[in-house]
Amino acid sequence: xxxxxxxxxxxxxxxxxxxxxxxxxxxxxxxxxxxxxxxxxxxxxxxxxxxxxxxxxxxxxxxxxxxxxxxxxxxxxxxxxxxxxxxxxxxxxxxxxxxxxxxxxxxxxxxxxxxxxxxxxxxxxxxxxxxxxxxxxxxxxxxxxxxxxxxxxxxxxxxxxxxxxxxxxxxxxxxxxxxxxxxxxxxxxxxxxxxxxxxxxxxxxxxxxxxxxxxxxxxxxxxxxxxxxxxxxxxxxxxxxxxxxxxxxxxxxxxxxxxxxxxxxxxxxxxxxxxxxxxxxxxxxxxxxxxxxxxxxxxxxxxxxxxxxxxxxxxxxxxxx
Amino acid sequence: xxxxxxxxxxxxxxxxxxxxxxxxxxxxxxxxxxxxxxxxxxxxxxxxxxxxxxxxxxxxxxxxxxxxxxxxxxxxxxxxxxxxxxxxxxxxxxxxxxxxxxxxxxxxxxxxxxxxxxxxxxxxxxxxxxxxxxxxxxxxxxxxxxxxxxxxxxxxxxxxxxxxxxxxxxxxxxxxxxxxxxxxxxxxxxxxxxxxxxxxxxxxxxxxxxxxxxxxxxxxxxxxxxxxxxxxxxxxxxxxxxxxxxxxxxxxxxxxxxxxxxxxxxxxxxxxxxxxxxxxxxxxxxxxxxxxxxxxxxxxxxxxxxxxxxxxxxxxxxxxxxxxxxxxxxxxxxxxxxxxx
Numbered sequence: 001x002x003x004x005x006x007x008x009x010x011x012x013x014x015x016x017x018x019x020x021x022x023x024x025x026x027x028x029x030x031x032x033x034x035x036x037x038x039x040x041x042x043x044x045x046x047x048x049x050x051x052x053x054x055x056x057x058x059x060x061x062x063x064x065x066x067x068x069x070x071x072x073x074x075x076x077x078x079x080x081x082x083x084x085x086x087x088x089x090x091x092x093x094x095x096x097x098x099x100x101x102x103x104x105x106x107x108x109x110x111x112x113x114x115x116x117x118x119x120x121x122x123x124x125x126x127x128x129x130x131x132x133x134x135x136x137x138x139x140x141x142x143x144x145x146x147x148x149x150x151x152x153x154x155x156x157x158x159x160x161x162x163x164x165x166x167x168x169x170x171x172x173x174x175x176x177x178x179x180x181x182x183x184x185x186x187x188x189x190x191x192x193x194x195x196x197x198x199x200x201x202x203x204x205x206x207x208x209x210x211x212x213x214x215x216x217x218x219x220x221x222x223x224x225x226x227x228x229x230x231x232x233x234x235x236x237x238x239x240x241x242x243x244x245x246x247x248x249x250x251x252x253x254x255x256x257x258x259x260x261x262x263x264x265x266x267x268x269x270x271x272x273x274x275x276x277x278x279x280x281x282x283x284x285x286x287x288x289x290x291x292x293x294x295x296x297x298x299x300x301x302x303x304x305x306x307x308x309x310x311x312x313x314x315x316x317x318x319x320x321x
Numbered sequence: 322x323x324x325x326x327x328x329x330x331x332x333x334x335x336x337x338x339x340x341x342x343x344x345x346x347x348x349x350x351x352x353x354x355x356x357x358x359x360x361x362x363x364x365x366x367x368x369x370x371x372x373x374x375x376x377x378x379x380x381x382x383x384x385x386x387x388x389x390x391x392x393x394x395x396x397x398x399x400x401x402x403x404x405x406x407x408x409x410x411x412x413x414x415x416x417x418x419x420x421x422x423x424x425x426x427x428x429x430x431x432x433x434x435x436x437x438x439x440x441x442x443x444x445x446x447x448x449x450x451x452x453x454x455x456x457x458x459x460x461x462x463x464x465x466x467x468x469x470x471x472x473x474x475x476x477x478x479x480x481x482x483x484x485x486x487x488x489x490x491x492x493x494x495x496x497x498x499x500x501x502x503x504x505x506x507x508x509x510x511x512x513x514x515x516x517x518x519x520x521x522x523x524x525x526x527x528x529x530x531x532x533x534x535x536x537x538x539x540x541x542x543x544x545x546x547x548x549x550x551x552x553x554x555x556x557x558x559x560x561x562x563x564x565x566x567x568x569x570x571x572x573x574x575x576x577x578x579x580x581x582x583x584x585x586x587x588x589x590x591x592x593x594x595x596x597x598x599x600x601x602x603x604x605x606x607x608x609x610x611x612x613x614x615x616x617x618x619x620x621x622x623x624x625x626x627x628x629x630x631x632x633x634x635x636x637x638x639x640x641x642x643x644x645x646x647x648x649x650x651x652x653x654x655x656x657x658x659x660x661x662x
Contacts, residue, residue, distance in 0.1 A: 038516045038517070038518065039516050141603075143604075157605055157606075159605060160605070187378035187379055187543065187606070188378065188543065188545070188584060188587045188588050189378065189583065189584060189587045189602045189606075190378075190605075191587070191589075192586075192587035192588075192589075192602075193602075193603075195589075214516060214517065215589070216517065216591045217546065217588075217589035217590055217591045218589045219591075220589065220590065220591045220592055220593040220595070221589040221590075221593075221595070221597065240593040241593050241594065243593075244591065244592065244593050254518060255517060255518065256591065258517050258518050258520070258521035259517060259521075259546065259591045260521075260524065260546045260547050260549065260550030260551070261546065261550075261590070261591060261592075262549060262573070262590075264550060266528045266550065266551055267524075267525050267528030267529055267532065268525070269521035269524055269525055269550075270521060271518060271521045271522050271525065272518060274486065274488050274518060274519050274522055276486070
């Protein structure tokens with residue numbers, strides 16, 4: 001998948017919120033690409049834009065999302081619906097709200113199979129759907145899948161709900177999985193199970209994963225490449241090891257050094273002024289300059305370009321031009 | 322102040338602390354009582370001036386321990402000594418006097434600040450309740466002083482809580498406690514709702530205050546990286562019980578309890594070169610309603626034997642103040658085989 005110049009704006013009475021403002025990203029085959037940033041930087045809206053599931057009030061105003069030669073933005077809604085779940089699937093942060101409380105888990109996992117496989121492609125028979133569902137539940141490690149298919153979401157723990165979400169996705173064998181903070185609501189031991197499940201998915205089915213998270217530790221563990229987002233724009237993109245060992249953008253440097261790690265002295269975590277940029281009234285020039293420890297006059301006047309500093313390492317900062 | 326065998330000053334000592342909550346006594350359960358074993362047989366002591374970390378997964382009872390130590394909850398049984406006095410059975414006016422000595426910062430500062438009260442009113446309340454200031458002038462001086470300490474601009478005094486960011490709200494919550502100049506502060510997941518940079522600000526502030534005023538903290542968190550960063554000693558909880566307690570370095574370098582070992586293996590670390598240890602821990606956390614008999618971890622433990630299902634392991638010192646509750650760990654030198662063999 002190639003994303004080019006993606007712009008998703010929200011038009012409000014008080015003004016326009018530029019939630020995603022010109023994002024370019026490539027997601028390779030079998031690759032896990034991470035997108036990180038603080039609350040409200042637009043990372044979640046970028047993910048939703050890929051599936052064209054933008055919350056009310058938002059529109060993709062410009063850009064291309066190229067997937068297997070097609071531009072997803074130009075597709076009709078029906079064609080887009082066929083892609084969702086089969087080719088491109090999504091898991092959300094909160095498993096409690098992404099499952100319907102009045103249907104059983106089995107029904108909800110079976111529904112996409114019926115919609116996509118049986119009705120459209122006649123790949124499997126309707127009678128085989130329950131068997132498929134049980135298989136999927138087994139794959140994601142749910143105990144007693146035969147009994148669990150009859151459970152309602154409230155009868156399951158958070159981890160089991162998130163596993164059911166993963167089960168729902170793998171029935172469609174998607175080529176790309178968009179995971180929006182998939183483990184933020186979970187405990188660490190359950191988180192490690194879900195992350196492991198996602199890695200297996202890549203291994204066994206060759207699924208590419210677009211992982212959106214605020215947790216740099218999860219990124220370090222999961223991703224091949226990482227993009228850092230700030231105020232609607234990408235500010236750095238590179239392979240995972242250089243991002244942690246030689247972060248170039250001042251914002252990335254602070255992000256990495258603000259995480260408590262073994263060896264950092266108590267009270268000595270890196271910080272910058274905690275001003276969250278207002279996406280309605282963005283600063284001129286570099287959007288990071290009001291918080292940047294290295295800001296120079298040029299940063300206030302001219303917006304830096306997002307370009308290669310080294311091969312495969314893109315940065316948006318005047319320090320490197 | 323009470324001293325222990327080693328001659329350290331102990332501020333808080335809890336022995337055999339239990340807190341059960343009753344559930345389900347409806348028509349269908351035919352009057353049968355069931356209990357949530359929120360906190361069970363907890364033994365710990367907190368030294369004066371230390372940062373004591375308490376970690377565990379959600380629902381393991383760590384917040385209830387914090388509330389018990391502050392006497393915001395009444396223990397079902399067991400004793401709590403605060404500076405040598407048994408506070409587990411205090412009531413009324415005596416308990417009210419105790420309140421001045423301790424404070425608590427909650428995970429969601431929005432819910433601990435009254436949304437209809439200006440910040441200045443929220444900060445006046447503790448001063449008025451405990452009659453700490455002679456007059457209005459002294460009260461305002463105290464408030465301005467404390468704002469300087471936590472790094473909040475005075476113009477925010479005439480705002481409402483919703484006009485402040487999460488980090489600012491957490492600073493106000495801290496300021497309100499500092500006004501009382503307490504001896505002991507419970508910090509219940511103070512940074513879990515915050516972004517990493519704001520979290521760094523709050524952690525730095527808490528460390529500075531600790532250094533400056535010599536407070537004793539109980540730092541409750543599910544984030545093992547944060548707890549390791551800030552604590553001197555750490556206790557690990559699992560389904561209502563403390564299963565391991567040691568100095569920070571000892572706990573991370575010489576991890577003895579199988580649960581702590583798998584917990585540490587599961588925590589992601591911001592180091593892309595770290596080799597993954599794979600999923601050691603299978604299954605779900607058991608419920609605290611009728612928890613498993615014997616060792617509560619036996620349902621998920623890779624080393625469990627039949628004794629673990631029947632007999633509760635003792636929580637004992639295996640040397641150097643390293644406490645573990647496991648049948649197989651007899652000394653600090655204990656070596657576990659790899660669970661994959």
